[in-house]
Amino acid sequence: MHWSSLLRKSKEVLNVAKPIVPSVERCGLLSQQLSRVQISTMAVKDNLMVASGFQGELICKYLNQPGVAFSTKLTTDDNAITNAVDVYCSSSGAKRIMAANNDAQIRIFDAETFSSLNLFSFDWSVNSTSVSPDGKLVAILGDSAECLVADANSGKVSATLKGHLDYSFASVWHPDGNIVATGNQDTTCRLWC
Structure with missing residues (x-):
């Protein structure tokens, strides 16, 4: 409705x-x-x-x-x-x-x-994805304590974010594309640069 x-x-x-x-x-x-x-x-x-x-x-x-x-x-x-x-819009604008x-x-x-x-x-259930404002990167979170950053077109992992203690369920990029925030059931929100 x-x-x-x-x-x-x-x-x-x-x-x-x-x-x-x-x-x-x-x-x-x-x-x-x-x-x-x-x-x-x-x-x-x-x-x-x-x-x-x-x-x-x-x-x-x-x-x-x-x-x-x-x-x-x-x-x-x-x-x-x-x-x-x-x-979302890809890096090509599509x-x-x-x-x-x-x-x-x-x-x-x-x-x-x-x-x-x-x-x-992936090796675990994917709970959340968020694409960077320029469409080039995707944050991938799921049933893992680690969060991934990958190329949005190829899926190739470029960074593994370590620090959470449990599974993650939320992510969002800062509008400038330089910071991604992740939310986890360990009761923390982390900012990654």
Whole structure:
């Protein structure tokens, strides 16, 4: 639901209790109908809303258009929950979608065509990702005391951040791109330069 505090009205944006059918068929994509999605995470940027679910679902909807643009199930893994989604601009300026799952994978999609661009695998469930403002780096956090910084295009790890004592669940970059903050269930937030 979208609530307008100015108009004091609500408007349905996406109903995940009903069957979700993409409004446009996209050649070569594994778009599929979904139903009764339990949303685990969401992101909105530049008119594109992305929602993901406990069973690895991914739903993409343009806020200014009726219907769903794209929907699919990212994984069939038993532990499929999508822990984080983000809509961001790559270093080339192209809009991208990043999804992080408990199946220890990060998936990157083109936000215009919804084609799969990349898949990065890790040794632990990925709980949070955040892309640097210039689109070049991604902070990767999960079921590990270590946090990673990797190239956002290749997934190649460039730094391992050590200091947390438990699993991490949140990260954000400073607007200048030189500092990343990480939040951990060890009850600390750390700033890394």
